[in-house]
Amino acid sequence: MTALGLVLLSIMGYSQHMQQANLGDGVATARLLSRSDWGARLPKSVDHFQGPAPYVIIHHSYMPAVCYSTPECMKSMRDMQDFHQLERGWNDIGYSFGIGGDGMIYTGRGFNVIGAHAPKYNDKSVGIVLIGDWRTELPPKQMLDAAKNLIAFGVFKGYIDPAYKLLGHRQVRDTECPGGRLFAEISSWPHFTHLNASDGESSTAAPVVPHVHAQAAAPQTPHQSPPAAPKV
Numbered sequence: 001m002t003a004l005g006l007v008l009l010s011i012m013g014y015s016q017h018m019q020q021a022n023l024g025d026g027v028a029t030a031r032l033l034s035r036s037d038w039g040a041r042l043p044k045s046v047d048h049f050q051g052p053a054p055y056v057i058i059h060h061s062y063m064p065a066v067c068y069s070t071p072e073c074m075k076s077m078r079d080m081q082d083f084h085q086l087e088r089g090w091n092d093i094g095y096s097f098g099i100g101g102d103g104m105i106y107t108g109r110g111f112n113v114i115g116a117h118a119p120k121y122n123d124k125s126v127g128i129v130l131i132g133d134w135r136t137e138l139p140p141k142q143m144l145d146a147a148k149n150l151i152a153f154g155v156f157k158g159y160i161d162p163a164y165k166l167l168g169h170r171q172v173r174d175t176e177c178p179g180g181r182l183f184a185e186i187s188s189w190p191h192f193t194h195l196n197a198s199d200g201e202s203s204t205a206a207p208v209v210p211h212v213h214a215q216a217a218a219p220q221t222p223h224q225s226p227p228a229a230p231k232v
Contacts, residue, residue: 066132073100103142
């Protein structure tokens with residue numbers, strides 16, 4: 001990520017309404033959507049933790065399936081929030097952020113908010129879900145790039161510890177999440193960590209159950225129109 005990209009992201013502010021941000025080599029672009037942009041329901045409560053977060057944990061949604069248009073990805077975020085809040089009784093959608101196949105970054109609980117995505121790590125991590133089933137297929141480049149740039153932005157702004165440890169969900173819970181193909185990919189990223197006994201968890205937990213998010217019984221209609229095209 002270039003210095004210019006970081007500056008633009010800083011100006012944008014992660015909790016602001018959707019803005020255009022320059023990512024990577026100055027050609028690729030991505031947007032960070034606020035909760036209101038995707039039509040999030042209000043959280044039941046919000047509990048913060050002191051940053052910077054020492055862990056970043058990567059997930060896949062399994063269900064909903066991958067979305068490639070922004071309206072579809074907005075609906076996927078609402079479906080996950082419905083399942084977490086209405087079915088499981090959680091305060092909010094479990095993740096800190098979502099990444100869509102459109103290359104957009106969707107604000108979930110946000111930085112420095114206790115999540116519901118990884119037991120024992122919820123109060124010291126940023127949980128990023130890449131929407132889709134990534135057991136056998138690799139997420140498209142725009143999704144991977146968005147995840148990497150979100151992490152870089154978090155470090156730059158002080159929300160994530162510069163010496164953070166990158167983990168897949170399967171390393172901290174008995175699950176196949178984030179899917180074998182995505183897990184193999186993040187294993188090559190900077191800061192990926194093989195946990196050991198000193199971390200209090202095993203890095204060899206067997207993946208056994210899919211990471212499922214049931215669809216809401218009655219899909220909601222979008223709360224607002226799809227975002228406008230990027231400014232040039």
